[in-house]
Amino acid sequence: MPAPPATEDARIVERLRTDETGEAMRALYRTYGGELLGFAQRSLGDRGAAEEIVQEVFLRAWRHAGRYDAERATVRTWLYRIARNAIIDARRRASVRPAAATREAEEQDSGGSIEQAMLGWQVAAALERLTPEHRQMIRMAQFRGMSMREIAHETGLPVGTVKSRTWYALRSLRLVLEEMGVVPQ
Amino acid sequence: MTGCEHVRHDLGAHALGALEPAEAAAVEAHVATCPDCAAELASLQPLPALIVRADGLEIPSPPADLEERILDRVAASRPRRRMSWLPRRFGRLTATALAGVAVGAAATALAIAVIGDDAGGGAAPSYDLVLDGDDGVSARAAFEPNDGGTEVHLWVDGLPPGGKAVYEVKCERPGWSAGAGTFRADAQGKAYVVLTTAARIGEYERIRIVRGDENVLTGNLN
Numbered sequence: 001m002p003a004p005p006a007t008e009d010a011r012i013v014e015r016l017r018t019d020e021t022g023e024a025m026r027a028l029y030r031t032y033g034g035e036l037l038g039f040a041q042r043s044l045g046d047r048g049a050a051e052e053i054v055q056e057v058f059l060r061a062w063r064h065a066g067r068y069d070a071e072r073a074t075v076r077t078w079l080y081r082i083a084r085n086a087i088i089d090a091r092r093r094a095s096v097r098p099a100a101a102t103r104e105a106e107e108q109d110s111g112g113s114i115e116q117a118m119l120g121w122q123v124a125a126a127l128e129r130l131t132p133e134h135r136q137m138i139r140m141a142q143f144r145g146m147s148m149r150e151i152a153h154e155t156g157l158p159v160g161t162v163k164s165r166t167w168y169a170l171r172s173l174r175l176v177l178e179e180m181g182v183v184p185q
Numbered sequence: 186m187t188g189c190e191h192v193r194h195d196l197g198a199h200a201l202g203a204l205e206p207a208e209a210a211a212v213e214a215h216v217a218t219c220p221d222c223a224a225e226l227a228s229l230q231p232l233p234a235l236i237v238r239a240d241g242l243e244i245p246s247p248p249a250d251l252e253e254r255i256l257d258r259v260a261a262s263r264p265r266r267r268m269s270w271l272p273r274r275f276g277r278l279t280a281t282a283l284a285g286v287a288v289g290a291a292a293t294a295l296a297i298a299v300i301g302d303d304a305g306g307g308a309a310p311s312y313d314l315v316l317d318g319d320d321g322v323s324a325r326a327a328f329e330p331n332d333g334g335t336e337v338h339l340w341v342d343g344l345p346p347g348g349k350a351v352y353e354v355k356c357e358r359p360g361w362s363a364g365a366g367t368f369r370a371d372a373q374g375k376a377y378v379v380l381t382t383a384a385r386i387g388e389y390e391r392i393r394i395v396r397g398d399e400n401v402l403t404g405n406l407n
Contacts, residue, residue, distance in 0.1 A: 034247055059262060
């Protein structure tokens with residue numbers, strides 16, 4: 001069995017500080033940049049501010065790479081926590097009532113919302129890794145609540161094709177989520 | 186296991202609840218007697234609850250230059266030093282203007298910012314002091330207490346390249362000055378040096394880089 005990506009990620013973080021080529025940072029960014037941008041954009045409601053947060057997250061990750069402990073958290077969890085802190089700081093700077101903004105963010109966090117939010121983005125990232133055809137089946141069936149027959153009607157595909165695609169799509173998704181450590185292997 | 190081939194392709198749809206009632210009943214009847222298909226269905230059944238969490242979440246395509254901006258900031262932030270002695274209120278240092286004469290003719294306006302970090306619970310914050318000059322001279326300084334005073338890490342860019350000029354770093358407060366050491370610019374007009382001063386953190390309020398009697402860069406810690 002290949003090493004799970006979480007371990008690979010931990011190795012990348014280990015290399016982050018000493019890697020002068022920037023390759024470790026690129027690898028980390030390419031894996032998590034999109035997710036974190038989505039997470040920040042949803043939290044702040046502003047694309048420009050979200051891009052600032054993403055820069056800040058990777059800069060802080062680089063600075064604190066030495067403190068990352070693979071036994072305590074996955075790289076993803078670690079990055080989301082850094083993002084959460086950066087978002088709190090951004091809100092604090094932007095808010096006329098800094099204490100209130102901070103408290104709100106901290107309350108959200110204590111309610112486990114960061115883990116919830118992270119899971120959502122993680123699944124969204126997993127869906128992104130499927131083929132467009134597979135993703136389409138899952139979106140239509142799950143997000144739009146369509147039956148196989150309805151999907152066949154809308155797409156013009158034979159219902160048997162819709163069914164087999166849906167099955168393959170779920171199997172692929174399961175594999176991706178296993179690789180991410182979201183579901184057990 | 187007759188019918189497996191046919192039922193297998195229905196398992197995904199069944200897990201998503203997207204089959205017609207008669208088809209769903211047929212799948213249920215089959216998996217009740219077929220451990221393989223039952224196991225396959227069981228492996229798919231946790232997925233719908235996970236998928237709904239991603240409803241409405243679109244992974245945005247980051248702008249092409251965001252990756253480069255990050256790498257630039259990392260490169261510019263070397264060296265890294267933690268300055269845990271700096272209280273959080275230093276998170277916003279005020280912009281300050283260079284009092285003396287800049288290298289070259291252009292007036293130099295300096296913007297100084299401190300970037301605070303608090304990733305990870307309870308960890309000491311780290312700071313970089315950033316000095317940007319309009320005339321292209323820029324510097325970053327980081328300070329770390331050591332046994333006898335302060336270790337000053339300095340990263341300067343935009344100096345006249347490869348000259349013989351010797352620059353001196355001073356830690357100062359009104360009426361008081363302590364030298365931290367000297368350096369020269371390299372062939373690219375850059376310098377990265379680690380200097381040591383007997384001045385202790387808290388004893389000085391500003392950092393100055395001078396060439397002879399000329400002020401090159403100033404950073405105020407207030």
